[in-house]
Amino acid sequence: MTKDPIDKLLDDAQSGKSLFQNREVLHYSFIPNIILHREDEQKKVTQSLLPLLKKSRPSNLLVYGKPGVGKTLVVKKVLDKIQERVKDNSFPIHLLYANSKEETTLYGLLVKLGGQLGLKGKQLPSTGLSISEVFNRIIAKIEEDELNTVFVVDEIDFLAELISKSGKDILYSLTRANERLKKGTLTLIGISNDLTFKERLDPRVLSSMSEEEIVFTNYTVEQIKEILEERIKVAFIPNSVEAAALNLCSAMSGQEHGDARRAIDLLRVAGEMAEREQSDTVKEDHIRRASLKMEEDKETTALNSYPLHEKLLILAVMKAGGNTTGEIYQSYKNLCKITRQKELTQRRITQMLSEIEMTGLITGKIIHQGMHGRTKKFNLTLNADTVKKAFKEDLTLEDLV
Ligand SMILES: Nc1ncnc2c1ncn2[C@@H]1O[C@H](COP(=O)(O)OP(=O)(O)OP(=O)(O)O)[C@@H](O)[C@H]1O
Ligand SMILES: [Mg+2]
Numbered sequence: 001m002t003k004d005p006i007d008k009l010l011d012d013a014q015s016g017k018s019l020f021q022n023r024e025v026l027h028y029s030f031i032p033n034i035i036l037h038r039e040d041e042q043k044k045v046t047q048s049l050l051p052l053l054k055k056s057r058p059s060n061l062l063v064y065g066k067p068g069v070g071k072t073l074v075v076k077k078v079l080d081k082i083q084e085r086v087k088d089n090s091f092p093i094h095l096l097y098a099n100s101k102e103e104t105t106l107y108g109l110l111v112k113l114g115g116q117l118g119l120k121g122k123q124l125p126s127t128g129l130s131i132s133e134v135f136n137r138i139i140a141k142i143e144e145d146e147l148n149t150v151f152v153v154d155e156i157d158f159l160a161e162l163i164s165k166s167g168k169d170i171l172y173s174l175t176r177a178n179e180r181l182k183k184g185t186l187t188l189i190g191i192s193n194d195l196t197f198k199e200r201l202d203p204r205v206l207s208s209m210s211e212e213e214i215v216f217t218n219y220t221v222e223q224i225k226e227i228l229e230e231r232i233k234v235a236f237i238p239n240s241v242e243a244a245a246l247n248l249c250s251a252m253s254g255q256e257h258g259d260a261r262r263a264i265d266l267l268r269v270a271g272e273m274a275e276r277e278q279s280d281t282v283k284e285d286h287i288r289r290a291s292l293k294m295e296e297d298k299e300t301t302a303l304n305s306y307p308l309h310e311k312l313l314i315l316a317v318m319k320a321g322g323n324t325t326g327e328i329y330q331s332y333k334n335l336c337k338i339t340r341q342k343e344l345t346q347r348r349i350t351q352m353l354s355e356i357e358m359t360g361l362i363t364g365k366i367i368h369q370g371m372h373g374r375t376k377k378f379n380l381t382l383n384a385d386t387v388k389k390a391f392k393e394d395l396t397l398e399d400l401v
Contacts, residue, residue: 019240019275019282026235026268028261034230035077037223038070044214045078049187052082052148055091057185060175060209065216067193068259072154074216075191079152094149100158106170109159110134113151117141131170139177142184149186156190157197168202175208218258225250227260228267236271236282244284245270252291266290299382302361303390309344311391312336313352315400317362317378318387324375325350339396353378 003011024030035042051058063071079095086093096116103109107127111134114124119141124134142149151174153159159171177186190209192198198206219227228250232241249270253263267282270290274282306314312335313328320331329346336343344352357364357378364376380387388401 016275016278017237017280019236019271019279021237022234023268025231026264026271028264031073031076032230035070035073036227036230037219038074038216041070041074041214041216042078045074046081048212048214049078049082049150052093052150053085055148057148057178058150058187059211060188060190061212061214062190062192062198062210063214063216064192064195064197066195066218066258068257068261068263069193069216069218070260071191071193071216075152075154075189079150092145092147094147095152096149097152097154099154100162101155103162106159106162107131107134109153109162110138110170114138114141117147117149132173135170135173139180139186142186143182146183148184150189151186152189152191154191155193157192157194160197160200168205172202172205172208175205219254219260220258221250221254224254224258224260224263228263231264231267235267240280241267241271241282242284245282245287248284248287252287266294269294296386299386300390302359303382303387304393306356308341308394308396310352310356311394311397312339312341313349314356314361314380314387315391315397317353318380318384322377322379324377325353328353328378335400338400341396 025032045061045063048061049058063075065071076097079097082093083095094117096113098109098112100109103112107129110131111124111126114134114137117138119137123141124137129137141147173180174186175188177188188209198210201209225246228246232246249263249266253259253266266287270286271282273290273293274286279286303311303314313332316328316332316335319335320328323331325346329349332349333343353362353364356362361381362378363381364378366374367377368374391397391401
């Protein structure tokens with residue numbers, strides 16, 4: 001008799017060994033005790049904030065570098081250390097942190113910072129005021145209580161996208177707030193992984209925001225490897241990650257990106273895969289397959305985030321691959337009929353094709369046809385199975401794929 005499939009999985013999970021001894025340390029929010037290869041950066045960030053301890057105002061600071069190079073980690077650790085020192089200080093220092101990516105509006109971001117200064121409820125309602133009024137109230141609070149504040153705005157490039165015209169002035173005001181304050185101080189620390197962010201800033205804002213700058217470089221393959229080794233010691237039971245797997249994981253995330261986050265994610269996914277398969281160790285092959293899976297998951301998420309007609313169009317390209325816009329349009333219309341959707345115009349679909357082409361999901365190639373002029377032919381860049389699997393979750397498309 002074959003075992004019930006649910007029982008089998010549950011039995012395996014209960015009796016099988018786990019490869020992990022502390023899975024949480026592979027989560028992105030975990031703050032490791034040891035920060036390797038960022039000594040200089042830790043020193044520089046600390047140094048720039050030292051004036052706080054001497055009761056004067058630090059310069060504004062702009063921290064930048066590619067994703068996953070330890071910017072947030074280092075800045076948070078320095079803040080924690082300073083906060084610990086000044087806990088029972090008579091000189092009030094307030095270190096505030098907000099991530100622009102987690103806020104949908106500039107208003108939300110300011111309210112989040114204001115909240116950490118103790119502005120609550122009526123003092124700083126979560127809607128209804130103008131941005132400049134919110135800002136004025138924060139400034140007033142700093143003056144009233146003579147606070148020395150540091151605002152850390154992480155992923156500040158997203159802030160630039162959140163702000164409208166009036167918001168631009170706020171960014172300017174924020175960087176120059178100190179000149180307005182009669183009492184208390186405000187220092188701004190901006191963190192960004194968008195290296196073009198600086199070019200997009202108003203020069204006035206840039207010059208006051210980056211009174212000081214610290215650039216984080218990418219990690220080398222060797223450095224990534226050492227960071228992973230430290231993490232493996234805490235996350236896995238001893239000897240459960242093979243040397244070849246560690247090397248491959250470091251090489252895959254190091255060579256291209258120098259990104260520690262990617263390396264840790266890859267290791268976690270490979271570890272879970274190995275555990276599910278009841279392997280005694282994480283092997284090279286798990287890393288390889290984990291990398292493919294992560295790539296595929298990213299594609300699936302991208303596919304699922306498209307609205308219905310974009311999805312229909314992607315399916316049309318899949319079915320009428322290597323065809324011209326006209327032929328793809330026919331295929332799209334056909335799919336609309338089957339799914340009982342009202343079709344969009346050919347003009348709109350042509351426009352949509354170029355939009356999707358920009359994301360790299362499909363590619364268009366100009367074909368010269370002699371005296372008939374030229375035409376563009378489109379193809380899917382993804383595996384058709386990935387598309388089918390992703391769209392199966394959409395009830396309207398379920399029967400099509
Ligand atoms: N030197 C290091 N030692 C140990 N872990 C590290 C180190 N650098 C980065 N990490 C880990 O890598 C991940 C990414 O680091 P972090 O969040 O600081 O990157 P970031 O530079 O802020 O990237 P992003 O610009 O994408 O926000 C985190 O899980 C962090 O714990
Ligand atoms: Mg970060």
